[in-house]
Amino acid sequence: MLIAICVAQPDRLVDPQAGERPTLVLTLQQVLDRARNGSQTMALYDQRIETAEARLGETRGFFGTTLATSYRSTPTLAFDDTGYLYTNIARVQLGQSLSRLWLRFPEIKEDRLHLAAQKERVRGAEERSAELVWAQYIACQEALELYRLAQKAVEVEDKHLRRVEAKRGQALALEDDVLVAQRRVMTWRAEALTQLGHWENAVLALNQLIGEAPDTDIWYGTLDKTTEIAGRAQQIELEIEPEVLVDAASASPAVHALALERDALRAASRANAVWMPRLSLVAGYEWRQSLRATGNDGRGFFYGGTFSFPLLDIGAHQARVRRYRSLQAELDFERVLEEEKELSGLFGLRREVQRQLELVRVYSKHVDATRASLALEQERLRKGIGDPLVALDREVDLIRAQSTLVSEQAALILDFARIENRLALRAR
Secondary structure (H helix, E strand, C coil), X not given: CEEEEECCCHHHCCCCCCCXXXXXXXXXXXXXXXXXXXXXXXXHHHHHHHHXXXXXXXXXXXXXXXXXXXXXXXXXXXXXXXXXXXXXXXXXXXXXXXXXXXXXXXXXXXXXXXXXXXXXXXXXHHHHHHHHHHHHHHHHHHHHHHHHHHHHHHHHHHHHHHHHHHHHHCCCCCHHHHHHHHHHHHHHHHHHHHHHHHHHHHHHHHHHHHCCCCCCXXXXXXXXXXXXXXXXXXXXXXXXXXXXXXXXXXXXXXXHHHHHHHHHHHHHHHHCCCCCCEEEEEEEEEEEEECCCCCCCEEEEEEEEEEECCCCCHHHHHHHHHHHHHHHHHHHHHHHHHHHHHHHHHHHHHHHHHHHHHHHHHHHHHHHHHHHHHHHHHHHHHCCCCCHHHHHHHHHHHHHHHHHHHHHHHHHHHHHHHHHHHHHHHCC
């Protein structure tokens, strides 16, 4: 099956080796969805969420209420000649741990916070998955554009080689001129093969991300949205204030997950308090029967309770309190470090977008200047005062300048996509 993936116009897709048209066209959003659904990492996080939900349901459903039945037959040896006295007791009782009812609230809070932390980690994994897809997607487009430019250079150099070989046949060119022309052709053919290899590797990596077979052919569109992307990137450069990046760093899924884990740890410290007294109530109905007439037969309701307080566990309680406080402090430090890391990454991406914007402007002017120089040299050739070799060099220079511009445009789009993706997801 052939699959086409393009941001804007699927009908403009071109395969480097010119084959049949694709049978399925996927938008970029569909690619992102496939990558999310086919990711083993996302499957792992989904399973962890399911486990956390089951744990929360278990905690909510446990009240510490017990229903028990018992039967006891007790032989008693009489001190007269009557022999043994047998007393049979049957009992049905309902018990309730009051301390269990109290402890379930911090336990439910702990499990609910653990579940929320897992959902934040899923958001973080979705961010990373989207960035991986963008990176491979843009790598495919960049390699395809560079391949086409290299192929164009091969055609130009090959035309020059045929012209030199024809002149050699007329004794108007030296053998060395032919060898130089052949070397130039081979250099660009090697470049074309290199870019084709980069394209195939990027396709293979993207196949794995979206769950397609490694041998599936995927065609990609060109970097035809560069102007729009550059405009939006410039808008980001002008509109994004440092406060926005600080808020985005604070809204990072990793930072949120650590904060939730800290709160869950605090709830766990309350739920595992050793010093809390244990109070239980029990009530039921009892049947009592003696095999001898002793006056102990009868039946009726009973109730009672137990109260206990741990004495020897005070030292363990103090150590546990210190441990929980230490773990909470660790999570506080981790959260601060993660927030600093996120903030540094966002500011770094912003600087990269600004730098890439400037580079794209510079190389765009370079391409325009080289194109103007080529047009001037071609005009000189038409007038019979130009040098064909100089015109060839200008044409090759234009292709090199265009290749450099394509690489810088790809870097700009990738950096812009990363920062826009993070800001968009964290603004929800």
